Amino acid sequence: MKILSAQQIKAADAYTIANEPISSIDLMERAASACAQWISAHFSSSETVHIFCGKGNNGGDGLAIARLLWEQDYKVQVYIVEVSLHATDDFTANLEKLPIQPQYIHASHEVPSITTGIVVDAILGTGLNRPVEGWLAGVFHHINNLQQQIPILSIDVPSGMMIDSSSEKSTCIHARYTLSFEVYKLGFLLPENAERVGEIVLLPIGLHPEFLQRESTPYHIVDAAMVRALYQPRKSFAHKGTYGHALLIAGSYGKIGAAVLSAKACLRSGVGLLTTYLPSCGYNIMQTSVPEAMCITDPRNELSMQFYTLVQEKQQYNTIGIGPGLGTDVSTAKGLEKLLLQYKQAMVIDADALNIISQYPRLLDQIPANSILTPHPKEFERLFGATSNQFERLSLLREKAVQYKLYILLKGKFSAIACPDGVVYFNSTGNPGMATGGSGDVLTGILTGLLAQGYQSKVAVLLGAYIHGAAGDAAAEQLSQEAMVAGDIIDFLGEIFKKLPN
Numbered sequence: 001m002k003i004l005s006a007q008q009i010k011a012a013d014a015y016t017i018a019n020e021p022i023s024s025i026d027l028m029e030r031a032a033s034a035c036a037q038w039i040s041a042h043f044s045s046s047e048t049v050h051i052f053c054g055k056g057n058n059g060g061d062g063l064a065i066a067r068l069l070w071e072q073d074y075k076v077q078v079y080i081v082e083v084s085l086h087a088t089d090d091f092t093a094n095l096e097k098l099p100i101q102p103q104y105i106h107a108s109h110e111v112p113s114i115t116t117g118i119v120v121d122a123i124l125g126t127g128l129n130r131p132v133e134g135w136l137a138g139v140f141h142h143i144n145n146l147q148q149q150i151p152i153l154s155i156d157v158p159s160g161m162m163i164d165s166s167s168e169k170s171t172c173i174h175a176r177y178t179l180s181f182e183v184y185k186l187g188f189l190l191p192e193n194a195e196r197v198g199e200i201v202l203l204p205i206g207l208h209p210e211f212l213q214r215e216s217t218p219y220h221i222v223d224a225a226m227v228r229a230l231y232q233p234r235k236s237f238a239h240k241g242t243y244g245h246a247l248l249i250a251g252s253y254g255k256i257g258a259a260v261l262s263a264k265a266c267l268r269s270g271v272g273l274l275t276t277y278l279p280s281c282g283y284n285i286m287q288t289s290v291p292e293a294m295c296i297t298d299p300r301n302e303l304s305m306q307f308y309t310l311v312q313e314k315q316q317y318n319t320i321g322i323g324p325g326l327g328t329d330v331s332t333a334k335g336l337e338k339l340l341l342q343y344k345q346a347m348v349i350d351a352d353a354l355n356i357i358s359q360y361p362r363l364l365d366q367i368p369a370n371s372i373l374t375p376h377p378k379e380f381e382r383l384f385g386a387t388s389n390q391f392e393r394l395s396l397l398r399e400k401a402v403q404y405k406l407y408i409l410l411k412g413k414f415s416a417i418a419c420p421d422g423v424v425y426f427n428s429t430g431n432p433g434m435a436t437g438g439s440g441d442v443l444t445g446i447l448t449g450l451l452a453q454g455y456q457s458k459v460a461v462l463l464g465a466y467i468h469g470a471a472g473d474a475a476a477e478q479l480s481q482e483a484m485v486a487g488d489i490i491d492f493l494g495e496i497f498k499k500l501p502n
């Protein structure tokens with residue numbers, strides 16, 4: 001699914017009006033009726049609905065929603081916030097059709113004290129053209145202070161929130177739900193806006209499919225349809241050699257669990273053969289807990305320089321996953337440097353392997369093209385530096401993926417996957433139950449398993465991120481977000497793989 005900028009959304013609107021064709025007031029009616037339907041499905045008509053409208057088309061939506069809910073016997077109060085002297089034509093047309101008398105607000109103290117019902121925020125939408133400040137910011141503060149008692153529903157976008165750049169300097173409505181039209185907006189996907197958007201509900205309003213199909217954008221959402229198209233079923237005459245041999249270099253004293261989780265996830269993602277390279281203290285643990293994995297040990301309790309010679313001697317590994325629980329011992333760093341000089345196929349680099357690279361940045365140039373890096377935000381910052389906001393971080397992510405010809409998956413809710421061509425995919429699966437130690441080690445195992453069995457890096461990272469989150473969602477569904485642990489994500493992988501064939 002494509003993510004469109006405010007400018008592209010405006011163009012989609014215009015294209016739909018010209019080519020469906022439909023009048024702009026009817027398109028607004030369609031958007032408003034999708035919102036009114038959602039509201040009536042979720043809130044009883046005994047609730048008073050307080051609708052705050054600006055004077056642009058977002059306000060026009062609000063007025064139409066007010067009329068539609070009034071027709072369904074809701075008690076409706078409309079407040080027109082005088083954001084501008086100018087009103088749009090569709091706002092004016094809907095004001096003429098409004099069956100009740102609105103109240104006008106020119107100052108923050110004019111916001112009524114509302115103690116029951118629900119609040120609908122239709123003050124500003126994608127037409128925001130400057131940060132919200134001054135008396136309007138005061139109005140927003142008043143509305144936000146109601147939040148504890150009553151739900152705030154923002155129409156299309158929480159008012160005051162920029163969708164294509166940081167809203168740090170703007171006062172925004174903090175919504176409990178954002179009822180947004182047709183497509184995700186980039187700002188919804190970044191953690192800095194989490195408190196502003198609340199729960200996102202996407203409502204289709206019939207924007208022209210031709211426009212959506214042909215419009216190009218660097219930002220996409222990974223969805224179920226996309227991953228089903230990427231998935232390759234196993235061949236009936238396959239043997240274990242068909243699905244590759246992965247080498248997983250992981251673990252240090254006290255962190256063998258990370259290696260175990262990665263190894264199990266790699267095997268449960270369909271790899272043909274798996275060899276793990278571990279410090280000596282991990283041998284019994286791995287052989288007992290994951291008998292399917294072969295095991296080579298380093299004589300030390302940290303991994304030493306020796307693992308590069310192993311790769312040099314045995315070139316049979318289709319890919320290497322390195323990092324979970326590795327530690328950042330100097331000898332491990334030296335081993336990683338030698339490995340990067342020897343091994344030229346795409347690999348998966350995570351956790352302490354990334355931390356080592358951030359200590360020796362020259363190693364970035366040695367990483368094989370098309371490798372997958374999986375930093376969490378802190379690791380990303382160590383690798384590439386701090387940024388002043390998350391839109392800048394996203395630009396930096398794209399820039400580094402292009403510069404080093406890598407797939408860089410920046411972890412979090414809506415993990416952002418930047419590709420060497422500068423395109424970014426946001427993963428749509430996963431939940432806060434996955435914010436538990438070891439979830440990332442499981443992801444490394446999955447990605448290593450998919451790469452080893454022959455998926456191209458791009459397919460492996462999109463498919464892997466999606467199934468990792470989907471298995472996490474299945475685990476949370478069964479066990480709760482609190483009680484699930486990283487190992488449960490592995491246990492639910494099978495359920496997700498079963499749903500992938502078309």
Ligand SMILES: NC(=O)C1=CN([C@@H]2O[C@H](COP(=O)(O)OP(=O)(O)OC[C@H]3O[C@@H](n4cnc5c(N)ncnc54)[C@H](OP(=O)(O)O)[C@@H]3O)[C@@H](O)[C@H]2O)[C@@H](O)CC1
Pocket residue numbers: 009010012013027028031054055056057058059060061083084085086088123124125126127128129130131132133136155156157181205207
């Ligand atoms: N997507 C679709 O296909 C469809 C979209 N639709 C809807 O249209 C919405 C976009 O409507 P829009 O373009 O009229 O802009 P909108 O957000 O109402 O704001 C414009 C007003 O805000 C003002 N203003 C701006 N910044 C300000 C600030 N900081 N502080 C104060 N004022 C500020 C600006 O004032 P001015 O700059 O003129 O002073 C102007 O008056 C979209 O979000 C969706 O709800 C549906 O109806 C149909 C299908």
Ligand SMILES: Nc1ncnc2c1ncn2[C@@H]1O[C@H](COP(=O)(O)OP(=O)(O)O)[C@@H](O)[C@H]1O
Pocket residue numbers: 351376411412413414415429430431432433434435436437438439440441442443469
């Ligand atoms: N709130 C969340 N929503 C969706 N996915 C999440 C959430 N929290 C964590 N995850 C996922 O869980 C994984 C956590 O990885 P990481 O922080 O490296 O964990 P660890 O180092 O403990 O293995 C990432 O893939 C991340 O996207």
Ligand SMILES: [K+]
Pocket residue numbers: 058121122123124125154155156157158159
């Ligand atoms: K709004």
